[in-house]
Amino acid sequence: MQNITLADIYTARECLKGVIHHTDLVPNTTLSEMTGSDVYLKLENLQKTGSFKIRGAFNKICNLSSAEKQAGVIASSAGNHAQGVALAASTYGIRSTIVMPTCAPLAKITATKSYGANVVLHGNVYDDAYAKAMEIQKETGATFIHPFDDPYVIAGQGTIALEILDELPAVDAILIPIGGGGIVAGIAIAAKAIKPSVKIIGVEPANAASMRESSQAGKIITLSSANTIADGIAVKTPGTLTYDIVKEYVDEFVTVEEDEIANAILILMERCKLIAEGAGAASVAALLNSKVNLPGKKIAAVISGGNIDVNMLSRIVDKGLAKAGRKTELTTIIPDKPGQLQGLLKSIGDLSANVVEVHHNRIRSEVELGSARVDLVLETQDSEHLASIIQELIKKGYCVQRI
8 A cells, every 4th residue: 555545544443443542622712712713622642652653553563464463563763653563563462672762751761661662772863763773674574664654654643634524524724743744644635535625734843844844845855953842753854655645735834943832832731731742732832823824713733642751841841931931030149147038038928929949159259248149939920020020129129130
């Protein structure tokens, strides 16, 4: 199978029955009010293994020959395809080896191992892991399970479109994250076959927009780097098969910046009560930052995965709070006398800010004798609240600076 058809995608759905979750497509009032569109979220972050990737991986392994299964399977992945392949392989009693970038989130590495795979860490991005996996494949003769450039994988991912259109036939546009192109290719084939008028919009990180660059150049382009917090779509070279499909079916490409992705993760968590990884939040980042303007239209945004490392999530939350003026670091100089620090903290408390950290230092070289430097981490309501706190402290005689 090389030319993927709607029939192939329906066949994949039969293969996946009883294996995957039929994830919810939920209307989201918060995002609808913020964007002016009628926004629905396709929650593949709640899919088995935490990502849509199980759909394509299982469909591929379901269709392997007996000889291919006997040889064992090998895959390269930033983490989500890894888990899909590992789970599918263990279901069929097949040996699996997964090569992952060394910077892959620990949560994804641990989960892949828990599904029974032998994990090999190599390189900094997916493309490095792919090259290593091909070396191992030649040495061992294992069957390679490509994460995106494979007809069965693409057909499996396309089952997402069937679910969206079953539940929301009136959908006007579908927003889909793009890495190598497997999910956007599968969804586009199915959606355009069922409803040709639906608009397919691909979303990429500005730091890893390999599919957009390739489409603009009219040939497959390899980026020099793909450094993004959206590790699931950090792909320097798009697939050959997916490139041809995307060129035919995708209506528009948009890119999102790293801060926009981080802010989308924060809003999904705080306002929508959803945990999304960087790739999973890309479609929402595009909506929130007016990269897609379809007022009043019904938009299905695919939240492709929720496998985010807790440490990364913590950093994203802190950075997002700082950008919103809700968490900040201030520094000031006070007399090194009893009661001065207490007075400063009381003034801040009276202004309804919460003091998270205090560092009192009298020995730094820039601090004059008889004085002390105080560094503070504060939680505030928003940027306006923070500005009013700084203004009031200055009125009281404190020389306050943001760090």
